[in-house]
Amino acid sequence: MTVATATRARWGARYSDGDLDLHTPALEVFVHHSVTPTLSPSASIEEECAQMRALESIGQSRFGTGISYNAIVFPSGRPYQGVSWDRRGTHTGGRNSTVRSICFAGNFETNRPTDAALATASQIYHGGKGDLWIASAPLRGHRDVSQTACPGKNLYAKLGVIRSGELLDDRPTTPAAPSKPAKPGLLVVDGAWGTATTRRLQQELGTPVDGVVSSQPAVWRATSPGLTTGWDWDATPNGSRMISELQELLRVDRDGKIGPQTISALQRRLGTAVDGVISRESRAVMALQHRLNAGRI
Ligand SMILES: [Zn+2]
Structure with missing residues (x-):
């Protein structure tokens, strides 16, 4: 819950x-x-x-x-x-x-x-x-x-x-439940990796929080429709610091660019099916969102 x-x-x-x-x-x-x-x-x-x-x-x-x-x-x-x-x-x-x-x-x-x-x-x-x-x-x-x-x-x-869910983004603070305060800004668990999910991941990984995954390989865009808003697709990508930190966590090559290797490692960590792509309403992203809402990756 x-x-x-x-x-x-x-x-x-x-x-x-x-x-x-x-x-x-x-x-x-x-x-x-x-x-x-x-x-x-x-x-x-x-x-x-x-x-x-x-x-x-x-x-x-x-x-x-x-x-x-x-x-x-x-x-x-x-x-x-x-x-x-x-x-x-x-x-x-x-x-x-x-x-x-x-x-x-x-x-x-x-x-x-x-x-x-x-x-x-x-x-x-x-x-x-x-x-x-x-x-x-x-x-x-x-x-x-x-x-x-x-x-x-x-x-x-x-x-x-x-x-x-239109009232959830930018919501300042959830009014506290009397016994146990609710966490502010819980992510909607919808399996779409957009700016809100990126922002929370950036907070967890300790990188600048702007909701943007900068300079990512455009070649992977079409096969991963679950990567939605805030992904900066680039034909000559330089990679992002957040992805680099994520790769460190996942113990894969740190090039800062999303791709099948990083996605597969993430899916293994989350315990979802490993296919190297982020589909629409992705189970892996739902699992990630659940974990971020619980304050862990
Ligand atoms: Zn009624």
Whole structure:
């Protein structure tokens, strides 16, 4: 799991954590709203914890299995864990065993979701791909499958923002979860090696952080479509310092240029199929992004 949510203990859960274990990644992710009072973005953590307990009481009285949703996001952008990701909740009737839920605390038929909350939901959705849910799991609104207004028209209109991840780049700092601060700027795990991935790799390798892989052999561009933005392709390449540092780490020739030898060594290190190319939605790049999000290469 890549996004830290405040734990059940932190907000004071009193009832059961769903009703049974779920052993496989979800197939879809559903967005809901709680239709509880919409707190201010500057609400305190204690006010949010109190609303979590109120939400738990509602779920308990309706279904007897504690709080209904997996993750609850407040207008502050702080995320809380409701039902654990590997336990079954009671959120999306008929699908609770195969989907997971992100609930916006408040009423978004009448209020508008904040960018902070949308960004957190986007982090949760993208961070969970290939982990909590399958990489191709769609994000949908509750109303797509039930006769309900949920998640409210103002939030439903913003689902594209959550899907696109557009709020994730340049996001200053993730609002801290009360118990364990979320890491700022988690990478979207999408298997595409662009400027954001390069920037994080540059940070890890201690080279200048500009998101650009300078002067790379143009001859390898076509065979590796998973190398996307920020790659400076050159017919007479000089190589990049970041690739050179990466090669040092991988113990291959240090010429600073990406190519089959370096890519194969990277794939071996990451434990993915070794074919010397970076395909679109590359498994190796997804593994790299996961590791960078966890703060290691
Ligand atoms: Zn709903």
